[in-house]
Amino acid sequence: MNNKIIIAIVAGVVVVGGAIFAVSQRPSGTPAATPSPAPNTQNAQAAATITYSANGFSPATTTIKSGQSVTFKNTSSSEVQVDSDPHPIHTDNEDLNVGTIAPGQSKTVVLTKKGAFGLHNHLNPGNTAHITIQ
Template sequence: MSISAAVLLLSGIGAATYALTRPETKPVQTSQDAPKVSYQATSKIVFRDDGFSQESYTFAEGSTVTVDNQSSSPLQFSSDNHPAHTDEPKLNMPTIESGKTGILMPPAKGTYGFHDHLNDQFKGALVIE
């Protein structure tokens, strides 16, 4: 047998062995295939003199959320229902003075209503996905 024939034979055996023993592959989900979920660019809730900057905020589960009081008055970020704040006590925060921020660790996945306890006409919803 010639050297060329031996090399060709060994190459064929190697290819056949690989084909029989290679791990099963599964298609990879690309970003085009992935479900479209739109989260805020930053995990921040902004409060201004005219209320919360959005009616609803959506964040990923496990996010740390900053509550930014950009108003000229104190803010007491609280869960609904007013005045008891019992819907989700983990959302209840101490008063945040004007120009200051507070840190919120949202609960598990779900939708939670919130408001400013000091000015309860200012309301919003927090969606955790």
């Protein structure tokens, strides 16, 4: 008689404990556990990549279509700060004010404003590149 009660209690603890464990293992909130991208950036394959190395930006000119994205990749050993021309006010195309990118890192931006724009490394304004957005 007592054994049956003890077995029932143990079984109940196991079932309840198992249920709590199962619930705790479930990801909370929405199933989309991927980190949300920063504003104006996307994880999709970029239409073009502009690399910043010790020699500056490469390629010097890039052409994409409006709505496509461009990845800026810093392969140099120093920080780069990508900004729209003109230096230092950066007002031609504010989508190109990508900001600082640490060595070895990259940032991707979606560009929508059509036209031909210059950009530069704000920390070394002689390093420039051009991008045409059709």
